[in-house]
Amino acid sequence: MAVKSLIEGIREALVEEMERDPRVWVLGEDVGRKGGVFLATDGLQARYGEARVLDTPLAESCIVGVAIGSALNGLIPVAEIQFADFIHPAFDQIVSEAARIRYRSNGAWSCPIVIRAPFGGGVHGGLYHSQSVEAFYAHVPGLKVVIPSTPADAKGLLKAAIRDPDPVLFFEHKKAYRSIRGEVPAGDHVVPIGAAAVRRPGTRLTCIAWGLMTHYCLEAAETVAAEGIDAEVIDLRTLRPLDRGTILASVRKTARALIVHEDNLTGGFGAEVAAIIASEAFEHLDAPVTRLAGPDVPAMPFNRPQEEAFMPSPEKIAAAMRRLAAY
Amino acid sequence: MAPQPLRENRVEMSEEGMASASTAPRARRLALGLGPERLLTMYRQMLLARALDQRAWALNRQGEAPFVISGQGHEGAQVGAAAALRPGVDWVVPYYRDLALCLAMGMTAREFMLSVLARADDPSSGGRQMPSHFSLRRARIVTISSTVATQVVHAAGIAYASQLRGLDEVTITTLGEGSTSSGDWHEALNFAGVHRLPLICLVEDNSYAISVPRRLQMPIASVAERAHGYDMVGADVDGSDPLAVYEAVSQAVQRARAGEGPTLIRARCTRLTSHSSDDDQRRYRPAEELEEARCSDPIDRFRAYLREEGLLTEEAEGQLQRECGEEVEAAVEAARAAPLPDPGDLERHVYAEG
Numbered sequence A: 001m002a003v004k005s006l007i008e009g010i011r012e013a014l015v016e017e018m019e020r021d022p023r024v025w026v027l028g029e030d031v032g033r034k035g036g037v038f039l040a041t042d043g044l045q046a047r048y049g050e051a052r053v054l055d056t057p058l059a060e061s062c063i064v065g066v067a068i069g070s071a072l073n074g075l076i077p078v079a080e081i082q083f084a085d086f087i088h089p090a091f092d093q094i095v096s097e098a099a100r101i102r103y104r105s106n107g108a109w110s111c112p113i114v115i116r117a118p119f120g121g122g123v124h125g126g127l128y129h130s131q132s133v134e135a136f137y138a139h140v141p142g143l144k145v146v147i148p149s150t151p152a153d154a155k156g157l158l159k160a161a162i163r164d165p166d167p168v169l170f171f172e173h174k175k176a177y178r179s180i181r182g183e184v185p186a187g188d189h190v191v192p193i194g195a196a197a198v199r200r201p202g203t204r205l206t207c208i209a210w211g212l213m214t215h216y217c218l219e220a221a222e223t224v225a226a227e228g229i230d231a232e233v234i235d236l237r238t239l240r241p242l243d244r245g246t247i248l249a250s251v252r253k254t255a256r257a258l259i260v261h262e263d264n265l266t267g268g269f270g271a272e273v274a275a276i277i278a279s280e281a282f283e284h285l286d287a288p289v290t291r292l293a294g295p296d297v298p299a300m301p302f303n304r305p306q307e308e309a310f311m312p313s314p315e316k317i318a319a320a321m322r323r324l325a326a327y
Numbered sequence B: 001m002a003p004q005p006l007r008e009n010r011v012e013m014s015e016e017g018m019a020s021a022s023t024a025p026r027a028r029r030l031a032l033g034l035g036p037e038r039l040l041t042m043y044r045q046m047l048l049a050r051a052l053d054q055r056a057w058a059l060n061r062q063g064e065a066p067f068v069i070s071g072q073g074h075e076g077a078q079v080g081a082a083a084a085l086r087p088g089v090d091w092v093v094p095y096y097r098d099l100a101l102c103l104a105m106g107m108t109a110r111e112f113m114l115s116v117l118a119r120a121d122d123p124s125s126g127g128r129q130m131p132s133h134f135s136l137r138r139a140r141i142v143t144i145s146s147t148v149a150t151q152v153v154h155a156a157g158i159a160y161a162s163q164l165r166g167l168d169e170v171t172i173t174t175l176g177e178g179s180t181s182s183g184d185w186h187e188a189l190n191f192a193g194v195h196r197l198p199l200i201c202l203v204e205d206n207s208y209a210i211s212v213p214r215r216l217q218m219p220i221a222s223v224a225e226r227a228h229g230y231d232m233v234g235a236d237v238d239g240s241d242p243l244a245v246y247e248a249v250s251q252a253v254q255r256a257r258a259g260e261g262p263t264l265i266r267a268r269c270t271r272l273t274s275h276s277s278d279d280d281q282r283r284y285r286p287a288e289e290l291e292e293a294r295c296s297d298p299i300d301r302f303r304a305y306l307r308e309e310g311l312l313t314e315e316a317e318g319q320l321q322r323e324c325g326e327e328v329e330a331a332v333e334a335a336r337a338a339p340l341p342d343p344g345d346l347e348r349h350v351y352a353e354g
Helices: A006-020 A044-048 A060-072 A088-104 A134-138 A151-163 A212-225 A244-254 A269-280 A304-310 A314-326 B025-032 B036-061 B075-083 B099-105 B109-116 B150-165 B183-195 B223-230 B242-257 B287-295 B298-309 B314-337
Strands: A002-005 A024-028 A053-055 A076-080 A114-119 A144-146 A168-173 A181-184 A197-200 A205-209 A231-235 A238-240 A257-264 A290-294 B011-013 B091-093 B171-176 B199-205 B233-238 B263-268
Touching (some): A002 A006, A006 A024, A024 A060, A060 B183, A134 A168, A134 A238, A151 A168, A197 A212, A205 A244, A212 A231, A244 A269, B036 B099, B036 B109, B036 B298, B036 B314, B075 B099, B075 B199, B075 B263, B099 B109, B109 B314, B150 B171, B150 B199
Parallel strands (some): A114 A168, A205 A257, B233 B263
């Protein structure tokens, strides 16, 4: 199997899906001639033309609204929001429109769209190129929220998202785009939406994460393994629908849970995972459910010391694992 | 893509057009190619819409319908627009005042009443949405929300898909003049202008967004003037005259189908009722203005026109009124007898089933 980067996994999925289904089209800012600011759509316009790989005006609500309309008229749009930080102007189109089209029409209409957006920090992106926005959308019934952490999943989950009959938000960690490499199956590799993956089996505690944090948790797990703490690491892969079964089976086994995310603590998606564990696995717990998350400041600063202070790191995660194991 | 030369735009004013309401009515309808039968069908659609609308208000005041929002005073613009479109082929992305438009495009009186009484068989939403949030898939009437102008962007996307797929379809979207203040409206028209989409944006300008007058929405007299900025044709027409709107929309359809791009039409309408059943417009509109509004009732004006044309006798008028009244009562009875939504279905259709 070929070893590829996460962004190559994304691109491979786009090419294969556009090749397979003429209804699939791509739109967003700079996705055409430039191939996207991260080059996720590099080469697509040359291959499929300006109409199917469309450079849109700089207007996020327009990007999502046009995607919705095109889906109502038989196309399958893959909209790119250049940075997750810029998705907020499209919040109304995503939450009031895309998420509710099936429900409010009693099943008469549907909205099969994919919205891709790079998210996450640690790249000196400052306040407006570092955000994690998954909690806003994971809150909304009618949407699916997918976050791949490996190149193989990037390809397989994006293919599943494009074939999904409902709106899917697909968040890609920008720091993982090139730093994370792995084997990517050739051909029609599809990973079902809604299934978490146990990335490292363990017995002492359960660590739950998504995106780049999965890799940081794995790194931390190796560190504490040398000290005799055997951590299990779960990559959620999909926040909505959430794979509660995998989370609960693991916590019932280890009796300890640590949830890690970059998004700030309060109201982050970790709160939902913690609540599920507290209510469904209470009698199995030997320690309080623990969260390690970004601090409750408005966004991630640009300067190095404060960015590092904001971001969870393998060291901070290892420390949290030690505390939890010792409880 | 090679840059396209700037085209000379214009705002077409119907008063200066070839088909003026005040002169030579017969020549006018002949020029528009509308036969007596079409005209009487249009008139009947207006009457039916008005009767249904009034009946919905009565149901509200009697405590049977929790909420009603009205299209009274807009029927001329809507029926005129519908007459220029192909039901089931062209796309309709409406807003909540478009009862007459939806009826003319294929919704039935019974289907409307099912939504007023929020019954399970309501084709717009199965009783989930407030009434007048129209949707009817078989007629290509697209589901809408209560937020304003979001649907205009969907209309642009639908039209883009028609263009990309090479389909001979036109999309019409409607909204009130207040909603043109929103960013989505600009984003949609800008996109439509850039790609010369087969799109018609019909602004039903009744001078009020709930209580806020037009002069606080825009610094210009006619929103059609904004067409220049999107490199599209703008037209300003008398929305109480269905023939004027028919003419403007027909021309827009021709342009769209010929690949000549979108059209922005402002139809000057009048709002005969309060914004909704929860509003009382006497709080913010002077009595003389309300009296004046009744003088531009599109139904009275079209009736007078048909009478003048010799196409509508008093007897035929009475017959039409009776038919519409019966149709409305049958619709109310059918809706009353129809089952309510099942609370067990609350969680259905969040995602695809099966």
